[in-house]
Amino acid sequence: xxxxxxxxxxxxxxxxxxxxxxxxxxxxxxxxxxxxxxxxxxxxxxxxxxxxxxxxxxxxxxxxxxxxxxxxxxxxxxxxxxxxxxxxxxxxxxxxxxxxxxxxxxxxxxxxxxxxxxxxxxxxxxxxxxxxxxxxxxxxxxxxxxxxxxxxxxxxxxxxxxxxxxxxxxxxxxxxxxxxxxxxxxxxxxxxxxxxxxxxxxxxxxxxxxxxxxxxxxxxxxxxxxxxxxxxxxxxxxxxxxxxxxxxxxxxxxxxxxxxxxxxxxxxxxxxxxxxxxxxxxxxxxxxxxxxxxxxxxxxxxxxxxxxxxxxxxxxxxxxxxxxxxxxxxxxxxxxxxxxxxxxxxxxxxxxxxxxxxxxxxxxxxxxxxxxx
Amino acid sequence: xxxxxxxxxxxxxxxxxxxxxxxxxxxxxxxxxxxxxxxxxxxxxxxxxxxxxxxxxxxxxxxxxxxxxxxxxxxxxxxxxxxxxxxxxxxxxxxxxxxxxxxxxxxxxxxxxxxxxxx
Numbered sequence: 253x254x255x256x257x258x259x260x261x262x263x264x265x266x267x268x269x270x271x272x273x274x275x276x277x278x279x280x281x282x283x284x285x286x287x288x289x290x291x292x293x294x295x296x297x298x299x300x301x302x303x304x305x306x307x308x309x310x311x312x313x314x315x316x317x318x319x320x321x322x323x324x325x326x327x328x329x330x331x332x333x334x335x336x337x338x339x340x341x342x343x344x345x346x347x348x349x350x351x352x353x354x355x356x357x358x359x360x361x362x363x364x365x366x367x368x369x370x371x372x373x374x375x376x377x378x379x380x381x382x383x384x385x386x387x388x389x390x391x392x393x394x395x396x397x398x399x400x401x402x403x404x405x406x407x408x409x410x411x412x413x414x415x416x417x418x419x420x421x422x423x424x425x426x427x428x429x430x431x432x433x434x435x436x437x438x439x440x441x442x443x444x445x446x447x448x449x450x451x452x453x454x455x456x457x458x459x460x461x462x463x464x465x466x467x468x469x470x471x472x473x474x475x476x477x478x479x480x481x482x483x484x485x486x487x488x489x490x491x492x493x494x495x496x497x498x499x500x501x502x503x504x505x506x507x508x509x510x511x512x513x514x515x516x517x518x519x520x521x522x523x524x525x526x527x528x529x530x531x532x533x534x535x536x537x538x539x540x541x542x543x544x545x546x547x548x549x550x551x552x553x554x555x556x557x558x559x560x561x562x563x564x565x566x567x568x569x570x571x572x573x574x575x576x577x578x579x580x581x582x583x584x585x586x587x588x589x590x591x592x593x594x595x596x597x598x599x600x601x602x603x604x605x606x607x608x609x610x611x612x613x614x615x616x617x618x619x620x621x622x623x624x625x
Numbered sequence: 626x627x628x629x630x631x632x633x634x635x636x637x638x639x640x641x642x643x644x645x646x647x648x649x650x651x652x653x654x655x656x657x658x659x660x661x662x663x664x665x666x667x668x669x670x671x672x673x674x675x676x677x678x679x680x681x682x683x684x685x686x687x688x689x690x691x692x693x694x695x696x697x698x699x700x701x702x703x704x705x706x707x708x709x710x711x712x713x714x715x716x717x718x719x720x721x722x723x724x725x726x727x728x729x730x731x732x733x734x735x736x737x738x739x740x741x742x743x744x
Contacts (some may be wrong), residue, residue, distance in 0.1 A: 253702060283655065285654055287656050288655055288656055288680070288681040288682065289656035289658075289681060290656075290657075292681070476655070476681060476682050477681075479682065480681050480682075492665065549658075549659050549703070549706075550661065550679070551658070551679055551684070552661055553683075553684065575681055575682060576658035576659065576679065576680075578656075578681065583658075583659070605661075616690050
């Protein structure tokens with residue numbers, strides 16, 4: 253068995269009393285002494301600090317931003333060329349079947365395209381880009397840490413170290429100086445709260461984390477609460493809610509495919525799986541990702557089969573993510589259902605420990621977002 | 626009081642045994658959000674899945690430590706699962722069982738042996 257990888261904050265996690273688990277080959281904190289519930293609630297009330305250095309940061313360059321953007325558009329069904337400088341956008345790699353290879357963030361940083369990909373997919377994503385991108389230099393960024401500061405107090409906390417972050421709007425990206433080091437900061441995150449994602453040189457990561465934790469409003473947050481926060485926010489987790497078998501239309505991610513890449517747009521198609529994806533945008537997909545509110549108190553976890561009726565019949569779908577929502581105060585799930593059963597308010601039945609329990613299709617997010625638009 | 630390898634405590638009370646999980650177990654599980662108790666009157670065999678407890682992220686089973694009949698369950702936990710974290714050794718008992726064979730208690734550890742096991 254190979255040893256687990258460590259982020260630049262590994263020693264700090266241990267010092268803070270984190271319970272560590274393996275995630276995507278890394279030794280990561282799942283919770284700190286406060287526990288998942290308190291860490292989750294604290295993030296929505298004040299500010300939570302997350303180590304997300306395991307994720308992949310990649311710089312892509314060509315002769316111009318437009319050149320690299322157009323090249324990457326051949327792999328991603330998103331308007332990258334039209335992304336303004338200093339702006340970030342959500343996207344995904346698709347495959348020939350119209351399924352999803354990974355979801356990611358893309359930013360126009362002027363002389364390059366900056367990409368952040370999931371830790372579990374970063375090697376495959378790099379290989380995919382190397383195999384298919386023409387005329388682009390691909391530079392994995394291996395010497396920088398990535399921290400996320402999320403919550404209503406995030407702006408006040410970070411602005412004390414870097415005043416220029418206060419003026420940022422949701423999905424802005426800037427270069428700032430924090431504790432004397434060059435920081436790449438985006439106003440974005442994975443929690444539904446206002447907040448920032450901050451890339452710093454790995455040698456500065458611990459000092460930055462300690463400086464942020466010194467602020468009484470900040471608590472360190474582990475992967476356990478990261479998951480309950482993103483699920484309340486209705487956000488997908490690659491490998492669970494989205495994978496190579498789900499198209500972006502089935503996954504209710506059509507909003508991320510700008511008109512210019514759809515049928516009739518100036519740069520329509522031209523990405524893997526375009527036939528299926530453009531057809532599904534036009535005609536609808538057979539199934540759809542939905543939110544689910546179990547009617548009782550029992551959570552319906554990943555893998556729970558979903559039925560259309562209380563008895564009889566085969567499963568019509570399944571739960572892909574499920575947990576208890578600390579802010580919601582109730583269990584919550586995401587899963588796939590046939591489109592005809594996907595309307596909010598529809599009752600379906602999840603089989604939990606041999607019994608079918610009712611759940612109601614619900615709008616996502618379960619908890620409203622608080623972005624600084 | 627006796628303790629099982631699965632971190633349950635067993636406390637004789639008149640002719641029944643009260644069963645809960647230890648502080649160590651509650652801490653390991655994390656914040657408890659849901660408890661599913663057996664129905665009163667259920668006959669159980671040792672090692673049957675008896676109680677389901679769920680934390681934010683995962684579900685765990687409590688196994689019946691003895692053969693017997695469930696004579697009382699702690700309904701308070703249905704609306705108040707967090708009690709398991711607050712007072713696992715007292716208020717947050719799960720069920721009371723009328724044992725079919727009291728000698729099964731001999732299989733289990735006393736407090737000193739349990740403390741030893743978890744250290």
